[in-house]
Amino acid sequence: MQKIIIFAVAILTSMASCTDLDVVPNSKLTDETVYREKSEFLNGLSGVNSTLGIWSEVVFKAGTSADDMILPARGADWKGDIQAVHSHTWTPDNSEMGAVYTGISKIIAVSNSYIDAIDNSSFSNDADVVVMRADARFVRAFAYFLMLDYFGNVPLVTTSAYDSQNPPKQNTRKELYEFVESELKEIANILPEKTEYGRYDRYAAKTLLAKLYLNAEVYLGKGNAKWEDVATLTQEIMSKSDYILEDNFKDVFKWDNYNSKEIIFSVICDSQNTYPENISYLFSISDLREKYGSFAAGWGGSAALPSLIHSYDPNDVRLEAFLFGPQVDADGNPLMATDDQGVERQLNYSVDFTSNDPVNNADHWDGARGVKYLMDGIGGTMVERGLNNDMPILRYADVLMMRAEALFRINPNDTEALDLVNKVRTRNGHNPVPAFDKLTEENLLAERGREFAWEGWRRNDQIRFGTWGNAWDYKEASEDYRTLFPIPQVQIDSNPNLKQNPGY
Template identity: 70%
Template sequence: MKKIFLLLAIIYSVSACTDLDIDPHSKLTDDTAYKEKNEFLNGLAAVYTTLGEWSEIVYKAGASSDEMIFPARGGDWKGHLQAIHSHAWDADNDELRGRYTGISNIIAVSNAFIDAVDNSAFKNDADIQVIRSEARFVRAFAYFLMVDMFGNVPLVTSSVYDANNPPKQNSRAEIYKFVEDELKELSTAALPETSVYGRVNKYTAKTLLAKLYLNAEVYLGTGNAKWQEVATLTQEIMTGSDYVLEDDFKKVFAWDNFNSKEIIFAMVCNSSYNSPENISYLFSIGDLRAKYGSFASGWNGASVLPTFYRSYDDANDVRLEAFVVGPQFDTQGNPIIQTDDSGVNRQLTYTIDYLGADPVNNADHWDGGRGGKYLMDGIGGTMIERGLNNDMPILRYADVLMMRAEALFRIDPSSAEALTLVNQVRTRNGHNPVYTLPSLTADVLLAERGREFAWEGWRRNDQIRFDKWGIAWDFKTVSDAKYKLFPIPQVQIDSNPNLKQNDGY
């Protein structure tokens, strides 16, 4: 079943709005569309393809955390990503504007499709109602991202747009309530118990709802904890769903990870098409064609921060293979010889530490270990274009176990089940040859989440929840509390008089 459904989207052209307050002119609402029932799968596939924004969030927003950095390397990568690492961004930051636009596009395309369903002759068909519910989930996920990253945004649930009455701004709490209500309904009645790979079901909604509740105090303020709700939801997923923790960590990220029983929700990718694209290696590595094959010539950008890399506390941890470090060799075991920044031909070596005097603004091109999570078993499948065939997990069963462990720990720091669950994920049911943790603290739990979910888009979220966001880390000083939220892009403020900027910007 690999990607057959979602790849239908490629033949379905979508031209949708990219901002919450711009009219979404889309073929999803074309009068010639949806005259036959089978057309709705094409429209839904177009909704799912908007999740291509996730790769940008993983890297561009992820660069604000302590797990990675996009340093300027001479004239390469010089721009707004350095401000993201340093927590010195403002409302004109191009990268953050891009994330707001990308998430807005998910919402707009979802709205257009939902409206198309509601205006069709099939609106009461049971199968089409399930498809409509899937689009609602994708929209709820996008609004979850808005709650998490931008906070106070317009709540737009229709593709109808009145230029004379741009959307009103809603509070973070109001957006939170919308997401909560949607996911509660979707997880109980609207979505099916099971689904084919690439499509969501009731347990997908339960998992995202657990993630929302996990961060309730961040979104709603101290005193609004939902730890018991997280514990209940995760138990329901563990006992009711068919998802499992893979014994082999690499299987979750391999080119054929569509076979993984751990992935609950993914950005489905295929190198044959332009969107969505898994271009993880392009973001990070340089020229490693001699090691991985003809496609592995990347942009030499994102690299892991030294302290984060060294947070892996056991050298036997298979998860360390998610990073490419040290001297590099070709497929025959011969050293890969390239020219370094000083013009010297020598073996390509990715150093853990940064050797340049200004690691943020003028790093050496070989500084920093590179992201290789989707390369742990090499490049697989039939590569046609620049993207990898590997799907990018967004929610996976390991996180269900870790969320339950955290909730139990927050309720009772001495919880034996919490420690057991963390060690279950850490050791991969005994198949990852690392020592078991003897006890849990908040710092240990955060560190273990970092090791498990490195470069998967959740580190910023975790650091804020564990109150480690404003502290100093590699090449970053202590930062102001305002940076827990990104600013509303200034272009949005300028185009909609109803919008007010987030505090401090």
């Protein structure tokens, strides 16, 4: 299988000018100007999919609020609002939160423009175009899933039309939940059972729906659990789809992971030809040109929290997603670099931070670095800035883990739940990683943390398991209201219909 790349630069530019939910897109996409031929709709869909590049920002900005990642200030580097995200002391003026809100809004605005262009065209009833419309609805549903998960109460906008005299009304988290649920149920009946890589099949919709149901009590309140629904959906995906758990964990993240049968929904990254870039390594590594190549100067920011690294069994292949200890070049020679004290010595990333103030003034060599997309080396033709590895958002391992959790919640002694977790836990170890004898809430949450580290879901998991307000590495206990991020103040100021989330 080859990665399908569609060029849509001009279309994407015209579609992506709106970044806020209450601002009209300055789009030229009309039946008269763009969609005169059926073939043009596929290019337009490429523009929609390209907006998913925000996932990198979600992972490395919202992600640093969870207990698997920190993006500390290192001297004068990285100093700003991101430290408040780790410490759970953010305010509505936090620029990092604002960037996440704006990026998700862009996905919604571009999707709305594309859907409206289809509806206003002469191809609106064409069978192929109807499926493309469902693809865009899936992307929009995913964006609204993120909105309800992060911000809770935001406007629900499903059209590119805009009246400046009547800005969008604020919707409740429950209303957004019901919209996402309804959309995913409907488009699951439109999307095909199988499709080419880079498009969405019905099982992608069902997997995202299971993910929505997983946190139903978070979104709707106690007593609204959907464990039976999660179990039913995941069983259907397991029995009817062609997705599998890869034998080799590294195959899910390597440069040609578009061939992986574990990936259900991903950000397609191609450093030469498409807008989304996999720049996960840039956030984390530095001084590693002699190890990986000229691109690996990196920005040297984000690092794993020590408790995450210490939680892995030493034989766990997933530990190779992190780089720590003395570093060597491509030939195995000590990799020399200058430390914060101006001394040239072997580069050594320390798991436990050496600084007295790890959040606000970490040493540049403090912390294990994330190399999940470099575990299997580098391949393909790439430019200096971005890797070609696609970024999984939903994968089959999560289907197994979601089903395991649902069965565990229904019956803590369920044997299938234990077997599913162990199936994920023990694959491809250099030496056998001990299987669990019994599932508990604690080891289930910890196992999700090890499996999906730095993939953008840790906050979602912690809130569901009730650990979000706890103290952890370099963070004190935080207030209950911080399970929701604040609506950015700039949004409040621009739309009089918006009210801030409680506590802010």
